Amino acid sequence: MSDLGVLTNVTGLKHVAVREYVRGLISGAEVGAPAPSERELVQRFGVARMTVRQAIDALVAEGLLERIPGKGTYVARPRTRVGALRGYTEEMQARGMLAESQTLIARIEKAGPGIARVLNLTEGDPVIHWKRLRRADATPMCIEDAFLSEVLLPGFLQSGTPTSLYDALRRRGLHPSFAEDSITADVATGEEAEMLEVPVGSPVLRVARRAVCGDKIVEVSRATYRADRFTMWVQFAGEGAEA
Structure with a gap:
């Protein structure tokens, strides 16, 4: 399998770029700080809104962001992590x-x-x-x-x-x-x-x-x-x- 094939299986290239950009922006930000809007990210990266949503979804799943209905997406309070990372x-x-x-x-x-x-x-x-x-x-x-x-x-x-x-x-x-x-x-x-x-x-x-x-x-x-x-x-x- 080519390196691109391996990577595609690991994660989608476009949404990874968006996700890591947002991760960098919110690193060290205060709880409750607003995340970049979907429209802003679509314009910056020239990708589909679904790609941006996938990137934000991943950060929400990690517990770094939270969505507040009717308001937007914000830096989340840190979660308690469970489970051990093992090889x-x-x-x-x-x-x-x-x-x-x-x-x-x-x-x-x-x-x-x-x-x-x-x-x-x-x-x-x-x-x-x-x-x-x-x-x-x-x-x-x-x-x-x-x-x-x-x-x-x-x-x-x-x-x-x-x-x-x-x-x-x-x-x-x-x-x-x-x-x-x-x-x-x-x-x-x-x-x-x-x-x-x-x-x-x-x-x-x-x-x-x-x-x-x-x-x-x-x-x-x-x-x-x-x-x-x-x-x-x-x-x-x-x-x-x-x-």
């Missing part, structure tokens, strides 16, 4: 399973326009492309395709690939502080079915992730999980609840 190795350990990985691709590539935009790089900058078949208790669990900024992680592949990406990021002071996942249901392609050891057309879950550390985007990835082996748990807390 695959940590997630499998938490489930009492032994995580293993087989590297399929580990190389430096030139960032195409899609990956460059999401990783906040210039087109042609070096990126680390790391694709792995990931097992749990010796049975295939998922195929994970990740792109990382070589600018942030110089020499990342020089001594071989690490066992855990998030452990490696932690050692460099770049463990993600926030991530957003996009989850869709699909069926396995022929290539995926062969690697995951399931029949062609078996149900899979596709999890696209964008992870950041502070203001640095450290990971853009897409993982395809066997739906018969993997259940995604999401925790929620009501307003005012303590994590």
Whole structure:
């Protein structure tokens, strides 16, 4: 899959540009400060109103903005966050399973326009492309395709690939502080079915992730999980609840 194809699965390019622009504007703003209007954003970016709405919806879902009917959209009071941000190795350990990985691709590539935009790089900058078949208790669990900024992680592949990406990021002071996942249901392609050891057309879950550390985007990835082996748990807390 091309870098643009991977990125399209991670998130739509146009609404990401709008979303990150608004995120930057409201960063540090007081609770109740107004967000840019949809009309202003449509004119600035030359995109459809639906694209702007999608960007604002994402920030509302994150808890950064809130809509007040009849008034507008404003900077929201910070929410209590629940759940732990974990990489695959940590997630499998938490489930009492032994995580293993087989590297399929580990190389430096030139960032195409899609990956460059999401990783906040210039087109042609070096990126680390790391694709792995990931097992749990010796049975295939998922195929994970990740792109990382070589600018942030110089020499990342020089001594071989690490066992855990998030452990490696932690050692460099770049463990993600926030991530957003996009989850869709699909069926396995022929290539995926062969690697995951399931029949062609078996149900899979596709999890696209964008992870950041502070203001640095450290990971853009897409993982395809066997739906018969993997259940995604999401925790929620009501307003005012303590994590």
